[in-house]
Amino acid sequence: MTIPNPNPELDAEALYQQLAQQVKTGLAKAENVAIVGIYSGGAWLAERLAAELQLTERLGFIDVSFYRDDFAEKGLRPDIKPTQIPFDVDGATILLVDDVLYTGRTTRAAINELFDYGRPARIMLAALADRGGRELPIAADFVAQTISIPDQQSLVLQRADDGRFSLTVDHA
Secondary structure (H helix, E strand, O other), rough: EEEEEOOOOOOOHHHHHHHHHHHHHHOOOOOOOOEEEEOOOHHHHHHHHHOOOOOHHHHEEEOOOOOOOOHHHHHHOOOOOOOOOOOOOOEEEEEEEEEEEOOOOOHHHHHHHHHHHOOOOOOEEEEEOOOOOOOOOOOEEEEEEEEEOOOEEEEEEEEEOOOOOOEEEEEE
16 A cells, blocks of 8 residues: 655655755766666656756666565566666766665665676765665765655655656555
């Protein structure tokens, strides 16, 4: 069951604006910047960030399905999308973008996949929300909000047809 997020402090559009400002400030002096979004919510955020930062030619997308450490347990999702990295990763400053940072396993999988494309100079992580519960030593460089929800619930980013973001809480 999915319900709209009852917490008015978690306005996804306002959180996106906070994240975008942090990213703009944090990347102001960085060189050879590229943005890679993790499907699906991170890809949506990355698209909008790339447009604002005028980096649409340096935008890529990752689907970490084959790189997850729980691949054998969970199998493949039916909505796998192809990874697209249309730029040279070697020596780049990569902004890796995800919607919700939780255990760190998705981030680890994305980093592993990035290294299959080359050796970046630096990888920075941006997330709209950090819900804690880390199982790996992963931390975001840029995060709009730390959010606490029970383990049996998921925070889900959605994108409307007009491109606006919303957050919902998915009850297992």
